[in-house]
Amino acid sequence: MNSESLYQFSIPTVLLLLFAFYSGTYLLTLRIGKKQEDADAFMVSNHRVGFGIGAASMTATWIWAASFYAAATSGYTYGVSGPIHYGLWGALMILFIYPFGRRFRKLAPNAHTLGELIHARHGASSQLILALSNVLGSVISLMVNFTAAGALVAVLSPLSFQAGVIIAGTGVLFYTLWSGFRASVLTDFAQLVALMAIAVVIIPAVFFAMGGPTELVAGLSNLTAEQANFFSMEAILNQGAPFFVAVLAYAIGNQTISQRLFAVNEAHIKPTFLTATVGYGAIVIGLGMIGLMALTLGIEPMGGDMNNLIPQMVSSYLPPLFIALFFILVIGSLSSTADSDLSALSAIMMADVYGKNIARGKADPKRMLLIGRLTMIVATAVGILFASFSLDILVMLVFVGALWGAIVFPVIASCFWNRVTNQAFTTSVLVAMVLFCLARFELLPLDGASGLFFELLASIGGGVIIGLMVFGFLGRIAGFIAAALALVSMLVFATGFLHEYTVLLASLTAYGASTLVCVVMSLMSRQPDFDFATIGEQVGDYDAPRPEPVTQGNQTASANAAIPR
Amino acid sequence: MIGPAGEFDMTMLYGFYVLIWPALTLGVLVLICRAVLRDWRAARKEQRELV
Numbered sequence: 001m002n003s004e005s006l007y008q009f010s011i012p013t014v015l016l017l018l019f020a021f022y023s024g025t026y027l028l029t030l031r032i033g034k035k036q037e038d039a040d041a042f043m044v045s046n047h048r049v050g051f052g053i054g055a056a057s058m059t060a061t062w063i064w065a066a067s068f069y070a071a072a073t074s075g076y077t078y079g080v081s082g083p084i085h086y087g088l089w090g091a092l093m094i095l096f097i098y099p100f101g102r103r104f105r106k107l108a109p110n111a112h113t114l115g116e117l118i119h120a121r122h123g124a125s126s127q128l129i130l131a132l133s134n135v136l137g138s139v140i141s142l143m144v145n146f147t148a149a150g151a152l153v154a155v156l157s158p159l160s161f162q163a164g165v166i167i168a169g170t171g172v173l174f175y176t177l178w179s180g181f182r183a184s185v186l187t188d189f190a191q192l193v194a195l196m197a198i199a200v201v202i203i204p205a206v207f208f209a210m211g212g213p214t215e216l217v218a219g220l221s222n223l224t225a226e227q228a229n230f231f232s233m234e235a236i237l238n239q240g241a242p243f244f245v246a247v248l249a250y251a252i253g254n255q256t257i258s259q260r261l262f263a264v265n266e267a268h269i270k271p272t273f274l275t276a277t278v279g280y281g282a283i284v285i286g287l288g289m290i291g292l293m294a295l296t297l298g299i300e301p302m303g304g305d306m307n308n309l310i311p312q313m314v315s316s317y318l319p320p321l322f323i324a325l326f327f328i329l330v331i332g333s334l335s336s337t338a339d340s341d342l343s344a345l346s347a348i349m350m351a352d353v354y355g356k357n358i359a360r361g362k363a364d365p366k367r368m369l370l371i372g373r374l375t376m377i378v379a380t381a382v383g384i385l386f387a388s389f390s391l392d393i394l395v396m397l398v399f400v401g402a403l404w405g406a407i408v409f410p411v412i413a414s415c416f417w418n419r420v421t422n423q424a425f426t427t428s429v430l431v432a433m434v435l436f437c438l439a440r441f442e443l444l445p446l447d448g449a450s451g452l453f454f455e456l457l458a459s460i461g462g463g464v465i466i467g468l469m470v471f472g473f474l475g476r477i478a479g480f481i482a483a484a485l486a487l488v489s490m491l492v493f494a495t496g497f498l499h500e501y502t503v504l505l506a507s508l509t510a511y512g513a514s515t516l517v518c519v520v521m522s523l524m525s526r527q528p529d530f531d532f533a534t535i536g537e538q539v540g541d542y543d544a545p546r547p548e549p550v551t552q553g554n555q556t557a558s559a560n561a562a563i564p565r
Numbered sequence: 566m567i568g569p570a571g572e573f574d575m576t577m578l579y580g581f582y583v584l585i586w587p588a589l590t591l592g593v594l595v596l597i598c599r600a601v602l603r604d605w606r607a608a609r610k611e612q613r614e615l616v
Contacts, residue, residue, distance in 0.1 A: 055596075
């Protein structure tokens with residue numbers, strides 16, 4: 001069964017939907033708007049955002065338009081396990097960062113960006129590497145979200161792609177510009193409520209409209225053996241494993257997560273991240289099931305474009321009201337992520353660039369606010385421009401992927417191990433990026449001795465990922481044991497064939513190389529051990545001094561920072 | 566989900582597999598809304614802003 005075309009809204013209807021969404025969101029931000037915002041609140045609110053708003057904001061930020069399309073594509077391509085291999089790993093990105101997040105927060109309770117913490121730990125070069133990776137990530141995210149808006153508007157209405165991009169870009173800027181992060185988290189809550197309510201209705205509605213479980217089971221005969229297998233190796237190696245590798249990298253490399261980490265009430269970090277994990281997983285896997293439904297029905301994506309799968313299913317089986325709800329669902333998800341990216345970019349320019357490297361401790365909060373707002377305007381313009389011209393960002397994506405993979409170990413190690421040096425941090429990231437590019441673009445032959453070299457580095461990378469994940473939850477000894485076991489398993493089972501999976505090999509190489517260089521250089525260094533208690537003293541608020549927040553155990557943050565983990 | 570002969574009822578199993586996600590979503594939605602309401606009340610009581 002195939003749909004010839006998708007349902008089309010008239011131009012007034014689609015404009016009305018967009019106007020209702022963005023003006024409603026703007027009106028919401030008026031409730032919290034202050035005539036004179038302060039710089040700290042513009043970046044991280046009051047460091048005391050509650051569990052509900054925090055969890056909603058984290059979930060809404062992590063769900064972007066691509067989450068639905070990619071989860072459905074995964075379901076359509078890999079069958080029964082496909083949605084899990086997209087949504088589960090995306091959800092675990094939130095979960096696995098929280099134990100490290102608690103450490104970041106203890107070290108620098110008044111920070112606004114992870115870069116500020118790294119600046120206090122190492123200095124400018126390491127901080128700017130991290131800030132650069134954050135900026136690139138957020139610009140790409142902005143562009144992808146604006147592109148999704150343009151594509152949705154073009155597919156469901158006679159309006160052009162560019163019109164959709166411009167409306168979404170200006171709409172998001174409109175409600176975020178004045179109050180920054182505060183506007184972002186408040187509107188995230190409203191957007192998430194709409195998004196979840198619509199997902200709760202749309203998934204069962206499509207499911208029963210297509211014939212329910214009976215029809216789904218009958219359609220399983222259309223699946224290949226791999227697609228019908230819940231433990232499909234094809235799905236694991238092509239979809240699950242590359243995502244699993246990126247679990248820590250995405251969260252470390254993303255300022256939108258760190259910003260929320262430094263904004264939520266410290267006592268609520270754990271429930272906030274746990275709830276966001278479940279919320280993200282449930283929504284994204286659920287919408288990914290629509291791709292599986294399309295596969296069992298034998299539906300071909302319109303024009304061969306997988307992004308048409310969900311609109312096509314909704315359009316084929318549900319009345320126009322549901323299509324309007326779906327439209328709001330996608331606009332809400334992309335707007336919540338885009339406003340978070342704008343807030344993240346402004347915080348990086350305000351704190352990491354201006355606060356730490358230009359003003360050098362003498363930052364003027366009013367000037368910071370101006371920089372933050374100008375950043376938002378420029379970032380929106382860049383996002384709209386890149387999206388409108390459908391620029392090829394593949395190289396940028398590859399570069400950011402390498403950078404994110406390369407910084408994971410140095411960032412985490414810098415916060416737990418007092419011997420890591422600035423030189424070790426910077427050199428390890430640069431070496432890892434070079435080796436990543438050599439593997440990713442196959443600039444060296446990936447068979448024979450050089451292939452084995454990369455597989456060895458990748459095996460170390462595999463050990464590092466598993467080790468860090470276990471370390472985060474169970475501590476140092478368990479982490480070392482898990483890393484050793486993973487390394488041995490990788491050496492036994494992965495060497496000899498991993499070079500056939502270039503993306504996976506290159507990603508793991510970035511982890512392995514940065515870890516190896518960082519550890520060796522740190523061990524060889526003769527610098528005195530770092531005193532972690534100094535971080536809390538160096539990273540603080542920019543506006544008028546406030547009493548130091550009291551953290552868990554009724555101790556001040558500086559005192560907590562000195563407590564060994 | 567187990568049939569009379571002890572076999573898996575595939576229809577039930579797949580129905581559960583698809584519908585568990587919106588059910589979980591609904592659970593998280595209720596949890597978040599209740600938490601925000603609590604936060605809002607606490608903020609009002611303490612005469613401070615929610616965000």
